[in-house]
Amino acid sequence: MIREVLRMGDPRLLGQARPVAAFGTPELAALLADMRDTMAHLEGAGLAAPQIGVPLQVVIFGVHRNRRYPDVEEVPDTVLVNPEITPLGDELEEGWEGCLSVPGMRGLVPRFRRIRYRGFDADGAPIDRTVEGFHARVVQHECDHLAGILYPMRIRDLAKFGFADVLFPGGGLGPED
Numbered sequence: 363m364i365r366e367v368l369r370m371g372d373p374r375l376l377g378q379a380r381p382v383a384a385f386g387t388p389e390l391a392a393l394l395a396d397m398r399d400t401m402a403h404l405e406g407a408g409l410a411a412p413q414i415g416v417p418l419q420v421v422i423f424g425v426h427r428n429r430r431y432p433d434v435e436e437v438p439d440t441v442l443v444n445p446e447i448t449p450l451g452d453e454l455e456e457g458w459e460g461c462l463s464v465p466g467m468r469g470l471v472p473r474f475r476r477i478r479y480r481g482f483d484a485d486g487a488p489i490d491r492t493v494e495g496f497h498a499r500v501v502q503h504e505c506d507h508l509a510g511i512l513y514p515m516r517i518r519d520l521a522k523f524g525f526a527d528v529l530f531p532g533g534g535l536g537p538e539d
């Protein structure tokens with residue numbers, strides 16, 4: 363079922379999400395189905411459970427090349443529960459981000475270039491990946507949602523925050539997550 367995505371200003375986006383206690387449950391399956399439906403409907407790159415008002419540590423993401431985004435770095439479709447991120451090195455990289463909770467906007471956000479992330483899939487099987495670049499950016503963006511952080515809070519130069527169609531009049535703006 364497609365759910366309403368909360369928009370910036372809603373206090374439910376600012377809370378700390380709770381860990382999932384049980385895997386392979388009908389409740390978790392139903393939450394993930396709703397998250398997938400909602401993300402697909404909005405053509406997003408990722409979605410965190412708090413964005414649909416569920417304060418649990420669950421995120422989904424995945425990015426694939428298509429006609430709209432022919433140059434995007436691909437990210438595998440992933441369900442990530444109870445995630446933990448470890449930065450590898452202190453190198454930061456600035457990149458443009460959008461968010462389904464901040465529709466129509468883009469901002470330039472610093473993120474760790476390389477990270478290791480760990481967590482679990484929907485059945486409780488462990489996930490342990492070392493990634494960099496756009497994949498690392500998407501994971502950091504989604505996991506920020508679990509700590510009540512929206513990407514505009516991380517922008518260092520607010521001159522680099524604006525409406526996507528004004529910033530990128532020729533298109534070429536990336537997907538929102």
Ligand code: NI
Pocket residue numbers: 460461462463503504507538539
């Ligand atoms: Ni987001």
